[in-house]
Amino acid sequence: MPSPRQASPELQQAMNECREQVNRTLDNLLAVEDWAEASLFEAMRYGVLNGGKRLRPFLVVQGAKIFGVDEYRARRVGAAVELLHSYSLIHDDLPAMDNADMRRGKASLHKKYDEAAAILAGDALLTMTFEILSDRETHEDPRVRVELVKELASAAGGHGMVGGQMLDLIGEREEFDIGTISRLQRLKTGKLIMFCCEAGAILGKANPAHRQALRNYAHDLGMAFQLTDDLLDIEGSTEEIGKDVGQDERAGKATFVSAMGIEAAKMRAEMLCAQARAHLKIFDGGRGDILKELTNYVLARRV
Numbered sequence: 021m022p023s024p025r026q027a028s029p030e031l032q033q034a035m036n037e038c039r040e041q042v043n044r045t046l047d048n049l050l051a052v053e054d055w056a057e058a059s060l061f062e063a064m065r066y067g068v069l070n071g072g073k074r075l076r077p078f079l080v081v082q083g084a085k086i087f088g089v090d091e092y093r094a095r096r097v098g099a100a101v102e103l104l105h106s107y108s109l110i111h112d113d114l115p116a117m118d119n120a121d122m123r124r125g126k127a128s129l130h131k132k133y134d135e136a137a138a139i140l141a142g143d144a145l146l147t148m149t150f151e152i153l154s155d156r157e158t159h160e161d162p163r164v165r166v167e168l169v170k171e172l173a174s175a176a177g178g179h180g181m182v183g184g185q186m187l188d189l190i191g192e193r194e195e196f197d198i199g200t201i202s203r204l205q206r207l208k209t210g211k212l213i214m215f216c217c218e219a220g221a222i223l224g225k226a227n228p229a230h231r232q233a234l235r236n237y238a239h240d241l242g243m244a245f246q247l248t249d250d251l252l253d254i255e256g257s258t259e260e261i262g263k264d265v266g267q268d269e270r271a272g273k274a275t276f277v278s279a280m281g282i283e284a285a286k287m288r289a290e291m292l293c294a295q296a297r298a299h300l301k302i303f304d305g306g307r308g309d310i311l312k313e314l315t316n317y318v319l320a321r322r323v
């Protein structure tokens with residue numbers, strides 16, 4: 021198998037800059053004052069501002085850039101997605117789900133605080149996501165705001181991330197075929213990543229062909245990202261990924277790696293990334309180049 025290329029210094033720099041800007045946006049959105057319920061906001065801040073690659077906001081910002089969207093707006097949408105993503109990680113770590121003590125190299129939220137705080141912080145982050153998307157500051161056109169809300173609700177709900185999480189839990193006690201594993205991963209990880217890329221097209225009122233190209237790219241990138249996540253659970257270290265490794269195997273989870281083996285999973289990730297890059301050919305003048313380059317980061321990532 022060819023070894024994955026490293027991400028370029030330009031991509032690393034763009035990702036670092038975006039992460040810092042998004043962290044500032046998140047810090048502002050989660051400002052806490054001397055309220056009686058301030059402890060809830062402390063827990064929310066802990067769950068969101070405790071590291072994280074901010075890959076999903078990067079996808080929103082880069083997708084939006086293709087269509088010349090104002091970066092402030094794109095960053096708001098990216099930050100909103102990150103709040104929702106953080107909620108999913110907080111709830112995923114709860115004893116009723118993955119029962120994980122560590123997240124992003126630190127104590128998971130229910131370990132740092134308690135289970136009630138983790139449930140409520142997650143709930144508040146999820147609802148805040150939609151408060152931000154529906155705010156006029158995100159886009160002046162209400163149709164754009166409604167579309168963002170609808171598409172994200174659909175990506176994150178019962179036929180999206182939450183449905184995927186349910187399949188993930190069922191997969192701990194049932195044997196899944198490769199088709200069901202594929203569905204699980206598309207719902208749990210893929211749909212949110214697809215929303216991120218599509219959000220740029222929604223904000224920029226892109227034509228249907230451009231919007232579909234981004235959806236196709238995101239589908240393949242998301243599946244490759246999940247594959248590398250499964251591989252890191254086997255081949256990574258706790259220091260690198262900031263959580264316990266070997267969790268999937270211990271929980272008897274159905275993944276592509278358990279179904280196909282390590283080498284076949286790596287080849288599949290390579291193939292998906294090549295396919296993802298091909299979907300971006302529709303964008304002229306190098307407008308899709310940074311997203312193309314991102315596929316190398318996904319293949320090479322150790323975190």
Ligand code: GRG
Nearest residue numbers: 072073074075108109111112181182185209249
């Ligand atoms: C509890 C409703 C509910 C959903 C949970 C996202 C999720 C669904 C579970 C997290 C476990 C997991 C491995 C999901 C696959 C998606 C994934 C790779 C999440 C981790 O995303 P990263 O690597 O994390 O972008 P950071 O920490 O960088 O933000």
